[in-house]
Amino acid sequence: MRSNAVEGRPPLLVTLGEPAGIGPDVVLSAWLSGRMPEPDRGPVAAFVVIGDADALSARSRRLGLEVPISVVGTPEEGRSAFRQALPVLHRPLSAPPVAGRPDPANAPAVLAAIEEAVSMVRSGRGAAVVTGPIHKKTLYDGGFTFPGHTEYLAALAGPGAKPVMMLASPQLRVVPVTVHLPLRGAVEALSTDGIVTAARTTAAALAGDFGIAAPRLAVAGLNPHAGEDGALGREELDIIAPALAHLHRQGITVAGPVPPDALFTPSMRDSYDAAICMYHDQALIPLKALDFDGGVNVTLGLPFVRTSPDHGTALDIAGSGIARPDSLIAALRLAAEISARRSTAGMA
């Protein structure tokens, strides 16, 4: 019954992100290689692209790929077409994209695709949103006013959504409490509330979305050696310890503050299901050092499932054929797993 239930589920909805970047490249490659079963797991779940079918065909020709593209009218049609062709809900761009050269004229279409994907998932016609990388500067030039993808998705989710970014790879899951801030600003922005929110959202997601019955968290210190009792900084005592006390009172299993350089050793990694990190690079450095190609960005705390590959637009290699689809494939697999779990939980 399980496979029927999965087969009958709506497809994943994929946005290309910046059409001049590697988003189209990895979507095409993911369709080609993702349909092949991997050891111990099947092919990826069916996905449907929301984007410009002509631009996608042009990129496919440039890359010399044999990807049949099928323009479909609905997600349901796309799901049926998926095993034979890459299904696309055709939404034309304003200007034909040139690989490596983003055009602000296409910003409205880039954003509209994300908005449509979210809307379809929220109405039950898509299982999850999987987003290709956007180019923020180009969107800003085109009038975009959000700091990034995640904040835009939070706004689409409506008031009360507190999105939390997790990066997940087979070796490690990390959640940065502060994200796109200068390092100095990240230190200043660190707060007990921020740590508590990130940790609670993470614990709930590990249980509900990742199927971990009794999730274990570890919270990093901010300073070298986690501050050495105040000798190397007071944030552990003044900000992080109160957050840990609060989380313990709520019954959340959490260790810390752990010296940041000890947190990612192999034996420590075995002791937790996710590491709550104080700033962007504290989380991203170990993740990418250990597994550059397989990381997935998943947004926790939204009323819909959203994942994305853990890389940027890589304008310098767009259209060259060297971009690897591993991270997108991992993002597709994780989106399918999480949405299946949420759907099962909803039926239970």
Next chain:
Amino acid sequence: MRSNAVEGRPPLLVTLGEPAGIGPDVVLSAWLSGRMPEPDRGPVAAFVVIGDADALSARSRRLGLEVPISVVGTPEEGRSAFRQALPVLHRPLSAPPVAGRPDPANAPAVLAAIEEAVSMVRSGRGAAVVTGPIHKKTLYDGGFTFPGHTEYLAALAGPGAKPVMMLASPQLRVVPVTVHLPLRGAVEALSTDGIVTAARTTAAALAGDFGIAAPRLAVAGLNPHAGEDGALGREELDIIAPALAHLHRQGITVAGPVPPDALFTPSMRDSYDAAICMYHDQALIPLKALDFDGGVNVTLGLPFVRTSPDHGTALDIAGSGIARPDSLIAALRLAAEISARRSTAGMA
């Protein structure tokens, strides 16, 4: 002639550091396992301990190790004894050490051992100093006034010494420009001069001490995405870029500022011989994530060779037998390699 030259060289001199910590444990284990040749390399070079022979015997009994200890009068005698017994220049402690419980009464002896090791190496009776981990708080309580081991060694080296800390493992060499500062203070302390000094000292050491004819450096950014042209912080533009320009003018091969989370991916690691990092954990997180047991701390820029294992006193496991000697063995091997290169260069 090479092996004769090595055989005739003075021994490495090892200090135990905090006698209540794991220093004695790993020295005993390193003697036991370091005498066995490893694949593609021989046994470790002869080393002589400067410390309390009775305390070492007591720890050996507690650990159930079969380590014959030989009290010797000179480093030369120690070198001859090394293959049969662990040679010790006996320097009694004031109080018998209790594993896990550092005693400030022993601080003077801990410091005197380091001072004697340095003095012997500088006078040519030792090849290099290999230091066990000290417990800073205990030394402070005993009257020590330096921020750490490295600063103390710099003072012993005399005026003009600008020590630079490198952590080296088989996968990665990293040099933090700022070390034991709160993260906020590290951001404030970052300077063009500091980066230039660290990079120049590193380039010189890679060539002279590590035998890399044309060393390649990579300099990390400070902020996420290396600041995104100022959108996520200005230190890359105001502090790091001028340092890179200066280094280029001096003919040093150096790339950067590299986004910190991209710097430690496998393909990036192949592109440089050492990464110049802006703060402690930017350097230590990837090093320990990739290789926790084999990292070595080597102090560049001193007029004598000094290495140490890349771990602390680990008071909680001292005397338990679970401390691994891998890092100390790596520190002994690296000290022997560097001093052999300096000695050959001196003779050339």
